[in-house]
Amino acid sequence: MGLVMADDAKHRNVLAAIVYRLRWWLVTGALLVAFTLWTGEFHQAQTTAILASTLRHSTPLVLGALCGMLGERSGVINIGIEGQMLMSAWGGFMVASATGDLLIGVLAGVAVGMLMGAVLAGISVGLRGDQIIAGTVLNIAAIGITSFFFTQGRTLPSGKLRPIRLGPLADLPVAGRVLFSNKPITYLTLLLVPVVWFGLFRTTWGLRTRAVGEHPSAAETVGISVVGMRYLNLILGGGIAGLAGAYLSLEAVGSFERGMTNGKGFVALAVMIFGRWNPIGAWGAALLFGYASAVQTQFQFRDWLTSDPQFVGMIPFVVTIVVLAGFVGRARPPASIGQPYSRE
Amino acid sequence: MSQVSEATPALEAIGIHKRFGGVVANDDVNLRVEKGRIHALLGENGAGKSTLVNILFGLYRADRGEVRVAGEVVNLGRPRDAIDRGIGMVHQHFQLVPVLTVAENVVLGDEPSRSHTMFDFGAARRAVQELGERYGLEVDPEAVVEDLPVGTQQRVEILRSLYRRADVLILDEPTAVLTPQETDQLLEVLRGLADQGVAIVFITHKLREVLAIADEVTVMRDGRVVGSTTPGETDEAGLAEMMVGRSVVLRVSKTPASPAATVLRVNDLCVDDDRGLRAVNELSLEVRAGEILGVAGVEGNGQRELVEAVTGLRSVVSGIVEMDGHNITGLSPRQISELGMAHIPENREKHGLVGAHSVADNLVLNQYYRAPFARRGFRRMDTVTEHSRSLVADYDIRTPDVFTPARALSGGNKQKTIAAREFSQGARLLVAAQPTRGIDVGSIEFVHQQLIDQRDRGLAVLLISAELDEILSLSDRIGVIYGGRLVVVADASDLDRIRIGRIMTTGSHDTPAT
Numbered sequence: 001m002g003l004v005m006a007d008d009a010k011h012r013n014v015l016a017a018i019v020y021r022l023r024w025w026l027v028t029g030a031l032l033v034a035f036t037l038w039t040g041e042f043h044q045a046q047t048t049a050i051l052a053s054t055l056r057h058s059t060p061l062v063l064g065a066l067c068g069m070l071g072e073r074s075g076v077i078n079i080g081i082e083g084q085m086l087m088s089a090w091g092g093f094m095v096a097s098a099t100g101d102l103l104i105g106v107l108a109g110v111a112v113g114m115l116m117g118a119v120l121a122g123i124s125v126g127l128r129g130d131q132i133i134a135g136t137v138l139n140i141a142a143i144g145i146t147s148f149f150f151t152q153g154r155t156l157p158s159g160k161l162r163p164i165r166l167g168p169l170a171d172l173p174v175a176g177r178v179l180f181s182n183k184p185i186t187y188l189t190l191l192l193v194p195v196v197w198f199g200l201f202r203t204t205w206g207l208r209t210r211a212v213g214e215h216p217s218a219a220e221t222v223g224i225s226v227v228g229m230r231y232l233n234l235i236l237g238g239g240i241a242g243l244a245g246a247y248l249s250l251e252a253v254g255s256f257e258r259g260m261t262n263g264k265g266f267v268a269l270a271v272m273i274f275g276r277w278n279p280i281g282a283w284g285a286a287l288l289f290g291y292a293s294a295v296q297t298q299f300q301f302r303d304w305l306t307s308d309p310q311f312v313g314m315i316p317f318v319v320t321i322v323v324l325a326g327f328v329g330r331a332r333p334p335a336s337i338g339q340p341y342s343r344e
Numbered sequence: 345m346s347q348v349s350e351a352t353p354a355l356e357a358i359g360i361h362k363r364f365g366g367v368v369a370n371d372d373v374n375l376r377v378e379k380g381r382i383h384a385l386l387g388e389n390g391a392g393k394s395t396l397v398n399i400l401f402g403l404y405r406a407d408r409g410e411v412r413v414a415g416e417v418v419n420l421g422r423p424r425d426a427i428d429r430g431i432g433m434v435h436q437h438f439q440l441v442p443v444l445t446v447a448e449n450v451v452l453g454d455e456p457s458r459s460h461t462m463f464d465f466g467a468a469r470r471a472v473q474e475l476g477e478r479y480g481l482e483v484d485p486e487a488v489v490e491d492l493p494v495g496t497q498q499r500v501e502i503l504r505s506l507y508r509r510a511d512v513l514i515l516d517e518p519t520a521v522l523t524p525q526e527t528d529q530l531l532e533v534l535r536g537l538a539d540q541g542v543a544i545v546f547i548t549h550k551l552r553e554v555l556a557i558a559d560e561v562t563v564m565r566d567g568r569v570v571g572s573t574t575p576g577e578t579d580e581a582g583l584a585e586m587m588v589g590r591s592v593v594l595r596v597s598k599t600p601a602s603p604a605a606t607v608l609r610v611n612d613l614c615v616d617d618d619r620g621l622r623a624v625n626e627l628s629l630e631v632r633a634g635e636i637l638g639v640a641g642v643e644g645n646g647q648r649e650l651v652e653a654v655t656g657l658r659s660v661v662s663g664i665v666e667m668d669g670h671n672i673t674g675l676s677p678r679q680i681s682e683l684g685m686a687h688i689p690e691n692r693e694k695h696g697l698v699g700a701h702s703v704a705d706n707l708v709l710n711q712y713y714r715a716p717f718a719r720r721g722f723r724r725m726d727t728v729t730e731h732s733r734s735l736v737a738d739y740d741i742r743t744p745d746v747f748t749p750a751r752a753l754s755g756g757n758k759q760k761t762i763a764a765r766e767f768s769q770g771a772r773l774l775v776a777a778q779p780t781r782g783i784d785v786g787s788i789e790f791v792h793q794q795l796i797d798q799r800d801r802g803l804a805v806l807l808i809s810a811e812l813d814e815i816l817s818l819s820d821r822i823g824v825i826y827g828g829r830l831v832v833v834a835d836a837s838d839l840d841r842i843r844i845g846r847i848m849t850t851g852s853h854d855t856p857a858t
C-alpha cells in the first residue's frame with residue numbers, strides 16, 4: 001500500500017518535471033491554438049485547413065533537420081542539405097517520369113540523397129576538407145546539374161502521390177483530415193521522428209554517434225571508427241534529405257521546377273538548432289515554421305488585411321522568435337562539429 | 345630451440361622512432377614487457393613516455409620500428425587493432441566524453457545491448473557498480489562526467505580499462521590526481537591483475553609507487569632509453585638521478601613563515617555544486633601574506649567548489665570572499681585576477697590552457713590585453729615572445745619553440761606552462777589546485793622552491809592537493825576539509841600524517857586533552 005502511494009507520488013513528480021521542462025512548448029502550443037481559432041473564427045473547416053497545411057509545410061523541414069542532425073551529432077556540419085534536397089527532387093522526378101512508377105521515383109530520390117551524403121563525407125571526412133566549403137560545393141553543384149539536365153514539359157504519367165485514408169480514423173472531425181488522410185511521405189516523416197530519436201538516444205549506434213560528435217579521439221580509443229561513423233551518418237542523413245526532395249517533387253507539387261527547394265534546406269538547419277539537435281524538438285520547431293507558412297497562405301486566401309499582408313504574415317514569426325529565444329538559450333551543439341578529425 | 349626458452353614477452357617494442365616536426369620524441373626505443381609483470385616506465389616531462397605507449401596502443405604511428413604482441417609482429421594502425429589484440433590503456437589526457445554519463449563512458453565501444461541494437465543502460469550501470477565494488481573504485485554510474493572532479497574522472501578512466509579485461513594493460517600516469525589511499529588501492533588492483541598473468545606498463549612520476557610495485561623499471565630521457573633496473577637494486581634517489589641525470593633534492597628546505605596582513609578572508613561561504621547540492625557549507629578561512637595554507641581532504645568534499653567560488657568561476661550562495669579587505673564576491677574572474685589573484689586550476693586542459701594557441705599566448709593568457717603586452721589595443725608580439733622565451737628557459741618547459749601550440753606539449757610541460765604564467769605575474773594571492781600534477785621530480789623541486797621563495801617575498805598561498813606529502817612538506821598551516829567544512833585548521837607542526845588521514849576520512853577531530 002505504502003509502496004503504491006510512494007510510486008504514485010513519484011509519477012506525479014515525474015509528470016510535473018516533464019511539464020516544467022516542456023513549459024515553453026506548452027505555452028507556445030496554447031498561443032498558437034488560440035491564434036488559429038481566432039483566424040478561423042471557430043470555423044472548423046478553416047482550422048482544419050490551417051492545421052493540415054502546417055503539417056504539410058513542416059514535412060520537408062523536419063526531414064532536412066533530421067538529415068542535419070545525423071551529421072552534426074557525429075561531428076560534421078552539413079550546410080548542403082539544400083543541394084541534397086534539390087538533386088533528389090530532380091532525380092526522383094526524372095526517374096518517376098521515365099519509369100512511370102512513383103515508388104521507384106521516391107527510392108531514386110533517396111538514393112540520390114545518399115550519394116550526395118557520400119560525396120559530402122568524402123570531401124569533409126575522407127579528405128578532411130572544410131565542412132562549410134564541402135556543403136557549399138553540394139549546393140552549387142545541385143543548382144548547376146539540375147538546371148542543365150532539366151527538360152521542360154516532362155510530366156508524371158501517374159500523377160503525384162495520393163493521400164492514404166486510415167480507415168475510420170480518417171472520418172474523425174479535424175484530426176481525421178489533419179492526421180489520418182495524409183500522403184505517404186508525410187506519414188513516413190511522422191514515423192521517422194520517433195525512430196531517429198530512439199536511434200540516437202536508445203541504441204548503441206546512437207551512443208557511438210554522439211560520442212564521435214562530442215569527443216572523437218575518446219571514441220577512437222575505445223575502438224570506434226570515427227571516419228566510419230561519420231560516413232555512415234552522412235549517408236543515412238543524405239537518404240533522409242533525399243526523401244525531403246522526393247516529397248517536394250513527387251508528393252507536394254507533382255513536377256520539378258528550378259530551385260524548387262527555395263531555401264528549405266537552410267531553414268531546416270535553423271529548425272535543427274531550435275530543436276536543440278533533438279528529433280522531437282526539431283519536429284516541434286518545424287511545426288512552428290510550418291504553421292507560420294500555413295497562416296500566411298490562409299490570410300492571402302481569405303483576402304484578409306490585404307492592404308498590409310506582410311504585417312499579418314509577421315505575427316507567427318514574432319511569436320516564434322520570442323518563444324524560441326526562451327528555448328535556444330542554453331542549447332549546446334556537439335563539441336567537435338566543424339573540425340576535421342585526425343589522430344595525431 | 346633452447347635459446348627461445350625464455351618466455352616470449354607479452355608486448356615488445358623494437359627500435360621505435362617517432363618525430364613530431366622537428367622534435368624527436370622516440371629515438372630507437374626498445375621495451376620488453378613480460379606476462380604477469382609490472383613494468384614501470386620513468387622519465388622527465390617530455391622524455392617520450394606517452395609517445396611510446398600511444399604507439400603501442402595504435403594511436404600514433406611509429407616512423408620506424410616494430411611492435412610485437414606475444415611474439416607476433418603486428419601493425420597497429422588504430423586503437424581498434426590494439427584492443428583486438430588484448431591491449432588496454434589508461435590515458436594521461438583522459439579520453440572521456442564529457443556530456444555522457446559514467447556508465448556510458450565505461451562501456452562505450454563494447455556496450456551491453458539487447459538484440460545487438462538497443463543500448464542496455466541498466467546492464468552498463470550494473471557493470472560499473474560491480475567493477476567499482478570489486479576494485480574499490482566506486483563512482484556514481486549515472487553522474488555526467490563533466491560534472492565530476494578530476495580525481496573521479498581518473499577513476500572512471502581506470503574503470504574503463506578494467507571493464508575490457510586486457511592481457512596487456514598500459515597506464516599513463518593513472519595516479520597523478522589520486523589521493524594516497526586511492527593510489528594504494530590501485531596498486532593492489534594492479535598487483536592482483538599481474539598475478540592473474542596480465543602484463544602491465546605503468547608510467548608515473550611518483551618514485552614511491554615504483555619502488556612499491558614495479559618488477560622492472562625502464563628509464564627514458566630525451567626520447568631514448570637510458571637505463572633499466574629493478575626496485576631491489578636502487579632507491580628513490582637513485583631513480584631520480586637516473587631520470588634527471590643529476591642528484592635531486594627530494595625534500596624542500598624552508599624557513600618558518602613570517603605571516604603578515606591577511607590577504608584572503610572567506611567568511612561563512614556556502615556554494616552549490618553542478619547538481620545544486622550544497623558543496624561548501626559555511627566555510628571560513630584566512631590566508632595571510634607570506635604563508636601557505638594547505639587544504640587536505642578526500643576529493644569531492646568541496647575543494648573544487650571552494651576554489652571556483654574564490655576565483656570567481658562559480659557563483660556563491662551566501663557568504664563573503666574578501667581580498668585585501670575588498671569584497672570580491674560576485675566579481676568576474678578577470679576583475680579578481682586584476683586585483684592580484686593567481687590561479688592554477690585542477691583541470692589544466694579545460695581551464696588552464698587554450699590548446700590551439702601557442703605556448704607564448706598561453707603564457708600571457710591573463711595579461712595579453714594590457715601593458716606591456718599590448719598598447720592602445722594592439723598586441724606587442726616582441727614583448728610577448730621575449731617574455732615567454734625567458735619563462736620557458738626559467739621553468740625548463742620542453743617545447744620546440746614558444747610558437748608551438750600548447751596541445752602538442754607533454755602533460756608535465758603543460759602543467760609547467762601554467763605554473764610559470766601564474767607565478768610570474770606578481771600576484772598577491774595564489775590559489776593552487778594540484779599545482780604539480782604530472783610534473784617530474786626534477787621540476788617539482790623547482791616549482792616547490794619557487795612557491796617557498798614567493799611566499800618569503802610575501803605571497804599568500806592557498807594550496808589544494810590530493811598529494812598529502814605535498815601538503816605536509818609545503819604548508820605552514822593545514823586545514824582539513826570534510827563535507828564542505830574545514831573541520832580543523834592548525835599549524836603544520838601540530839598535525840601529522842596519521843591524524844590528517846583520520847580526519848580526512850572520518851570528519852571528526854579528536855581535540856587532544858588539555
Ligand SMILES: Nc1ncnc2c1ncn2[C@@H]1O[C@H](COP(=O)(O)OP(=O)(O)OP(=O)(O)O)[C@@H](O)[C@H]1O
Nearest residue numbers: 364369389390391392393394395752753754755756
Ligand atoms: N601530438 C604531438 N604533436 C607535436 N609534438 C608532440 C606531440 N605529442 C608529443 N609531442 C612532443 O614529443 C615529446 C615527448 O612527449 P611525451 O608526451 O611523449 O612526453 P612524456 O614523457 O609523456 O612527458 P610527461 O611526463 O610530461 O607526460 C615532447 O617534446 C612533446 O612536445
Ligand SMILES: [Mg+2]
Nearest residue numbers: 394436754755
Ligand atoms: Mg606523458
